[in-house]
């Protein structure tokens with residue numbers, strides 16, 4: 386039953402962040418084991434599904450700046466693996482002139498990101514089939530688009546294996562013993578390595594409980610809704626319809642976002658950037674669909690070309706920190722254990738860069754970016770450290 390083997394590094398969790406971390410470590414010549422509790426591919430965490438938004442439109446400069454490199458790394462992977470992972474569509478950002486919209490616009494301008502500001506009177510010429518709400522303004526982040534998520538996971542895991550990396554799936558980590566050599570116990574064996582990277586998504590606190598740490602992470606179930614186009618293709622990627630982000634609207638307290646129809650022909654993905662709390666292993670017992678009513682009201686008003694009744698509903702999980710910024714840091718006591726967590730519903734697009742940064746932390750190098758917004762220390766009053 387026990388499979389023993391010594392590695393330079395073990396990565397726990399083969400979602401987008403763990404897969405890119407393992408790939409970076411293998412690229413740097415480290416003997417790396419990527420452990421995953423479920424048989425791959427699976428749809429129980431946060432990285433499954435066909436598509437994600439990639440964009441530079443952010444309210445903090447550091448995310449916009451980091452995305453510069455992330456785009457380059459995505460296209461490197463496309464070349465290495467010989468697959469298309471990104472389609473440029475632009476991101477339509479709509480919202481009241483002041484507030485978050487203005488902050489995003491300023492960030493884009495400050496960082497010289499190509500964008501188009503749409504004057505309300507010419508809005509419908511550029512974006513047909515959408516009613517811009519009264520008092521709303523709009524811009525398009527030209528760099529933005531769609532990432533093919535499932536395909537990206539396959540590609541990065543495949544490249545990792547080509548570099549000699551080992552993926553062991555269907556093995557749940559049940560205990561971790563820190564030390565100069567970290568020991569990792571799973572349902573199928575015992576493994577040891579000099580370094581450990583924990584990228585366990587919404588299961589992070591279960592794993593951290595083995596090593597005396599808890600983070601303030603909230604797990605939310607997100608309903609992923611697809612809506613039928615009345616006129617098939619009118620919001621499609623082929624017809625150059627963009628992704629969109631609706632900020633602050635009367636129907637909704639949180640953002641609403643959408644991606645052009647593509648993966649399921651005739652269906653457009655539009656979701657609410659909020660969900661209901663759940664436990665990671667009890668996702669399907671959380672049945673709250675009140676977000677669907679919010680979306681119906683919004684779509685009726687702003688997207689008249691969609692049938693305001695969900696056609697397909699899928700599920701996904703967010704792991705949210707109090708400030709919605711990531712956790713990228715070393716364990717406060719065991720510095721050969723690195724943690725990547727709390728990607729708060731916006732981490733996919735950063736995957737290749739997160740992998741690089743967690744690899745740098747793991748190798749004891751100075752990270753390529755200032756990671757102070759992502760430190761564990763910022764949760765001082767929240768984190769229950771049992772150390």
Ligand SMILES: Cc1cc2nc3c(=O)[nH]c(=O)nc-3n(C[C@H](O)[C@H](O)[C@H](O)COP(=O)(O)OP(=O)(O)OC[C@H]3O[C@@H](n4cnc5c(N)ncnc54)[C@H](O)[C@@H]3O)c2cc1C
Pocket residue numbers: 397398399400401402403420421422423429430431432433436437438439556557558559584585586587588589592607608609656701702703725726727728729730731732733734735
């Ligand atoms: C509906 C939805 C829409 C989103 N939209 C966007 C978007 O448009 N753009 C964007 O950039 N981001 C988006 N995100 C966010 C992005 O998808 C996540 O930030 C990202 O997938 C998080 O990846 P992860 O690797 O941290 O977690 P996960 O993908 O959950 O990976 C963690 C892995 O760890 C494994 N694991 C856990 N415990 C153990 C254990 N004990 N032993 C072994 N393995 C274990 C899990 O099974 C899992 O496979 C969205 C997320 C959702 C849910």
Ligand SMILES: O=C(O)[C@@H]1CCCCN1
Pocket residue numbers: 438439440630640642658730731732
């Ligand atoms: O990360 C993103 O780009 C999207 C924005 C809307 C909410 C979900 N995540």
